Amino acid sequence: MxxxxxxxxxxxxxxxxxxxxxxxxxxxxxxxxxAAFAASGLPDTRVEAWKYTALRALGxxxxxxxxxxxxxxxVDASTLKxxxxxxxxxxxxxxxxxxxxxxxxALPAGLILQPLSQALLGDAxxxxxxxxxxxxxxxxxxxxxxxxxxxxxxxxxxxxxxxxSAPVQLVFVGAATxxxxxxxxxxxxxxxxxxxxxxxxxxxxxxxxxxxxxxxSDIELREGAQLHHTVLQNVAVATSLxxxxxxxxxxxxHAVLHVLELGGALVRxxxxxxxxxxxxxxxxxxxxxxxxxxxxxxxxxxxHQALNTTSTSTWRGVANDRARGVFRGAIVVAPGAxxxxxxxxxxxxxxxxxxxxxxxxxxxxxxxxxxxxxGATVGQLDERSLFYLRSRGIPLAEARALLTAxxxxxxxxxxxxxxLREHLSALLVAQLPA
Amino acid sequence: xxxxxxNESNASTVLRDNAEVAxxxxxxYAAGFVTEIEMTGLPPGLDEETVRQISAIKQEPEWMTEWRxxxxxxxxxxxxxxxxxxxxxxxxxxxxSYYAAPKEGPKSLDEVDPALxxxxxxxxxxxxxxxxxxxxxxxAVFDSVSVGTTFRKQLAEAGVLFCSMSxxxxxxxxxxxxxLGSVVPTGDNxxxxxxxxxxxxxxxxxxxxxxxxxxxxxxxxxxxxQNTGQFERTLIVAEEGSHVSYLEGCTAPKRDENQLHxxxxxxxxxxxxxIKYSTVQNWYPGDENGVGGIYNFVTKRGxxxxxxxxxSWTQVETGSAIxxxxxxxxxxxxRSVGEFYSVALTHHYQQxxxxxxxxxxxxxxxxxxxxxxxxxxxxxxxxRGLVKMEKGAEGARNYTQCDSLLIGKKCGAHTFPYxxxxxxxxxxEHEATTSKISDDQMFYCRSRGISEEDAVSMIVDGFCxxxxxxxxxxxxxxxxxxxxxxxxxxxx
Numbered sequence: 001m002x003x004x005x006x007x008x009x010x011x012x013x014x015x016x017x018x019x020x021x022x023x024x025x026x027x028x029x030x031x032x033x034x035a036a037f038a039a040s041g042l043p044d045t046r047v048e049a050w051k052y053t054a055l056r057a058l059g060x061x062x063x064x065x066x067x068x069x070x071x072x073x074x075v076d077a078s079t080l081k082x083x084x085x086x087x088x089x090x091x092x093x094x095x096x097x098x099x100x101x102x103x104x105x106a107l108p109a110g111l112i113l114q115p116l117s118q119a120l121l122g123d124a125x126x127x128x129x130x131x132x133x134x135x136x137x138x139x140x141x142x143x144x145x146x147x148x149x150x151x152x153x154x155x156x157x158x159x160x161x162x163x164x165s166a167p168v169q170l171v172f173v174g175a176a177t178x179x180x181x182x183x184x185x186x187x188x189x190x191x192x193x194x195x196x197x198x199x200x201x202x203x204x205x206x207x208x209x210x211x212x213x214x215x216x217s218d219i220e221l222r223e224g225a226q227l228h229h230t231v232l233q234n235v236a237v238a239t240s241l242x243x244x245x246x247x248x249x250x251x252x253x254h255a256v257l258h259v260l261e262l263g264g265a266l267v268r269x270x271x272x273x274x275x276x277x278x279x280x281x282x283x284x285x286x287x288x289x290x291x292x293x294x295x296x297x298x299x300x301x302x303x304h305q306a307l308n309t310t311s312t313s314t315w316r317g318v319a320n321d322r323a324r325g326v327f328r329g330a331i332v333v334a335p336g337a338x339x340x341x342x343x344x345x346x347x348x349x350x351x352x353x354x355x356x357x358x359x360x361x362x363x364x365x366x367x368x369x370x371x372x373x374x375g376a377t378v379g380q381l382d383e384r385s386l387f388y389l390r391s392r393g394i395p396l397a398e399a400r401a402l403l404t405a406x407x408x409x410x411x412x413x414x415x416x417x418x419x420l421r422e423h424l425s426a427l428l429v430a431q432l433p434a
Numbered sequence: 435x436x437x438x439x440x441n442e443s444n445a446s447t448v449l450r451d452n453a454e455v456a457x458x459x460x461x462x463y464a465a466g467f468v469t470e471i472e473m474t475g476l477p478p479g480l481d482e483e484t485v486r487q488i489s490a491i492k493q494e495p496e497w498m499t500e501w502r503x504x505x506x507x508x509x510x511x512x513x514x515x516x517x518x519x520x521x522x523x524x525x526x527x528x529x530x531s532y533y534a535a536p537k538e539g540p541k542s543l544d545e546v547d548p549a550l551x552x553x554x555x556x557x558x559x560x561x562x563x564x565x566x567x568x569x570x571x572x573x574a575v576f577d578s579v580s581v582g583t584t585f586r587k588q589l590a591e592a593g594v595l596f597c598s599m600s601x602x603x604x605x606x607x608x609x610x611x612x613x614l615g616s617v618v619p620t621g622d623n624x625x626x627x628x629x630x631x632x633x634x635x636x637x638x639x640x641x642x643x644x645x646x647x648x649x650x651x652x653x654x655x656x657x658x659x660q661n662t663g664q665f666e667r668t669l670i671v672a673e674e675g676s677h678v679s680y681l682e683g684c685t686a687p688k689r690d691e692n693q694l695h696x697x698x699x700x701x702x703x704x705x706x707x708x709i710k711y712s713t714v715q716n717w718y719p720g721d722e723n724g725v726g727g728i729y730n731f732v733t734k735r736g737x738x739x740x741x742x743x744x745x746s747w748t749q750v751e752t753g754s755a756i757x758x759x760x761x762x763x764x765x766x767x768x769r770s771v772g773e774f775y776s777v778a779l780t781h782h783y784q785q786x787x788x789x790x791x792x793x794x795x796x797x798x799x800x801x802x803x804x805x806x807x808x809x810x811x812x813x814x815x816x817x818r819g820l821v822k823m824e825k826g827a828e829g830a831r832n833y834t835q836c837d838s839l840l841i842g843k844k845c846g847a848h849t850f851p852y853x854x855x856x857x858x859x860x861x862x863e864h865e866a867t868t869s870k871i872s873d874d875q876m877f878y879c880r881s882r883g884i885s886e887e888d889a890v891s892m893i894v895d896g897f898c899x900x901x902x903x904x905x906x907x908x909x910x911x912x913x914x915x916x917x918x919x920x921x922x923x924x925x926x
Contacts (some may be wrong), residue, residue, distance in 0.1 A: 052854075267504065300870050334841075335843070336843075346529045348855075350857070351853055351858060351861075352858055353857065355856075356855065357854075358852070358853065358854045358855070359853045359862065360850070360853065361849075361851060361866070362849060362850050362851075363838070363847070363848060363868055365840065365847045365868045366839070366846045368840040368842060368843050368870040370868060370870070370872065371869060372868040373866065374849070374864075375863075375864060375870070376851070376863075376864045377861070377862060377868070378823075378860070378861070378862040378863075379857040379860070379862065380858060381861065
């Protein structure tokens with residue numbers, strides 16, 4: 001089912017020596033995942049999870065591992081600035097922690113925010129459960145190579161009952177180097193019982209040369225914890241970015257996720273949520289806007305495993321030029337998860353004859369006291385709305401832009417941080433075809 | 435029925451429930467009898483020789499034998515599919531007998547073995563009467579050989595060809611050769627390849643240019659002999675401007691071993707032609723413990739080859755231990771229309787993975803999908819569908835609605851729709867819901883003196899109305915009955 005390991009990409013990723021931490025369980029997990037990656041290589045499109053995302057072209061490329069000069073690469077300070085985000089900040093450049101760009105002074109009480117590389121020097125035991133994982137599924141190639149290779153990332157913990165008022169900013173930067181570079185980051189985020197946090201995750205990169213980045217995040221929300229998570233992915237069109245985020249929600253925990261997928265060459269995000277405690281709630285809002293020859297793939301999988309859990313998902317896609325947008329929204333209601341309420345909507349606009357949208361909402365229901373619904377559409381702007389605007393003297397191009405912007409902005413409507421909302425909206429509008 | 439459900443009822447209803455349950459469990463599959471007539475057939479096993487023998491028994495021309503052998507050789511190279519959400523015991527293809535036929539070949543309806551006719555009688559299709567009264571021509575397939583064809587003359591006057599596939603291969607080789615395998619190629623999928631190699635019989639319909647078929651055509655399939663897979667092959671060709679409605683119904687007697695049923699149905703609609711294909715599938719579903727039952731792996735596909743043509747599939751699936759079928763339409767002609775209306779009901783340990791594919795190639799093509807799934811007991815019921823808008827599908831339109839109804843806590847209902855859109859002027863819409871029968875609905879019915887079983891069957895009937903409306907009248911009645919019988923013992 002998979003391509004042979006002789007692909008240039010696989011070879012080049014395996015070329016680098018396995019990092020040694022000196023922690024027995026971690027080194028064993030790295031070894032095991034690396035062996036699995038070497039054995040199975042990259043999934044091809046016959047693997048269901050990769051049906052619409054072919055790795056053929058990417059597989060032919062070679063990326064160098066490790067940027068020795070990452071600590072001194074110049075980064076445009078303006079890319080780190082976000083309105084309303086002047087709290088703690090953690091910045092990584094080419095997969096390496098940058099203390100000089102981060103803001104870790106005066107962290108509020110109850111907040112631990114440090115790079116993984118430092119956390120592993122101390123007591124690594126609390127990270128063992130997450131970092132000793134072995135990835136088994138056929139489509140897990142990038143999670144495997146990430147588990148084998150990542151030496152840095154975010155470790156973020158909020159103590160029980162602590163409410164962090166200022167948003168925490170995580171910035172992942174791909175900076176220009178002489179060679180095409182691959183880098184990997186591993187994030188571990190945990191909110192204690194009743195903790196509250198607002199998190200902004202940014203992905204940016206320089207235009208040249210091409211890069212391949214993998215980012216794997218595990219997010220755990222203990223009982224009653226609340227997370228507001230905003231993701232702004234705006235990397236350069238030469239950067240391929242493969243992410244996996246796994247969110248586990250305990251009883252009455254609530255996560256709200258806003259995602260903007262704007263940049264990248266081949267972008268893939270596996271977003272998995274498990275609602276394992278009664279009354280947990282998971283809300284996602286996202287928009288992907290591939291243009292040019294971009295390929296943006298979002299794989300959302302939500303698993304309801306406890307009583308009275310809720311999930312809502314609203315996703316918009318706009319594909320232009322020769323770009324391709326892929327979306328999968330799978331909802332599973334496990335046996336016994338009575339009182340689950342799940343809804344998902346994915347609406348898409350196709351703006352150009354060369355563009356393509358592939359969408360697959362899925363429901364897998366094993367309990368009967370359940371409300372579950374999904375809807376998906378692919379189409380164009382409403383002719384009547386266009387007519388309405390034009391009849392009021394607005395030129396066609398402008399009317400289109402206006403309606404497309406409104407179509408996308410729907411996902412930002414309930415973002416409470418107003419300054420951030422306006423900023424994201426402006427980015428959306430800027431990406432619209434003129 | 436299981437003990438946990440009974441435990442959940444309050445004490446006063448337990449006794450009544452138990453009595454009802456016992457009654458429901460005691461009720462046996464109405465079509466589950468075995469007809470004792472002598473069978474001749476090939477011994478179990480499959481190799482090139484088997485394929486040649488089948489072809490020889492059928493007195494087929496050389497090209498047909500070669501066609502089968504090509505399919506067989508291709509089949510050998512194909513991996514067994516494992517992607518559906520199905521729990522399948524591995525099938526031993528060498529343990530199946532690929533040809534079974536009643537020993538004496540009947541020449542007309544009068545010569546048909548009375549035991550056979552009686553069998554139909556028990557199933558509620560008295561061949562003569564039904565044919566005469568209902569105005570339906572029946573090409574009854576008993577295992578592998580067509581045993582009687584009625585109304586041939588009347589159809590012949592209209593120019594309609596309606597006969598068994600083996601007869602068609604002998605009598606109309608040029609038509610068969612032109613269209614057979616043109617919609618479902620021999621190597622299309624594992625089971626289609628197997629069918630192409632060993633198909634024993636099936637129906638052939640040809641409606642010439644401009645003819646409106648004077649009656650609804652119908653075939654009743656029946657699997658009778660033990661350990662025989664049944665591999666029908668149906669081909670319907672509607673020439674320019676013609677019109678036909680075809681009905682297919684299935685019942686199978688009770689068996690303990692799983693039987694394989696891998697049919698292929700091909701529909702070809704030329705310019706302005708219309709084909710309506712309706713199915714009521716009631717193969718033996720296995721008992722309440724999941725023992726026995728038919729494996730129903732069917733490839734059904736229609737090709738709207740001409741402009742302004744239309745193909746409509748309607749199916750009611752209540753039987754089979756495992757159903758795996760996706761009646762599809764390739765919308766090649768401009769402005770052609772594809773429709774799919776489906777009710778799939780699963781109970782006990784049944785598994786159904788069914789849906790449709792609408793492949794839009796032509797301009798301004800339209801498709802509509804309405805799928806209703808009902809799961810009860812410990813069954814699993816999946817809708818799996820694909821809507822594809824290719825680059826040339828200018829202004830194409832699709833609307834899909836999938837609803838699932840869950841009865842009981844141990845069953846599963848799933849929806850896997852795939853949408854692939856490559857044309858910016860096409861519109862695709864999909865909606866799906868999953869729910870159970872609400873307490874409010876039940877309370878409303880119960881407070882009006884309607885029994886629990888009747889209330890459920892009423893609500894289920896309402897849930898399926900959109901699909902039943904599309905069925906020919908007598909089928910609609912049968913379908914409603916079938917759902918009632920199939921759901922017996924599902925509530926308590």
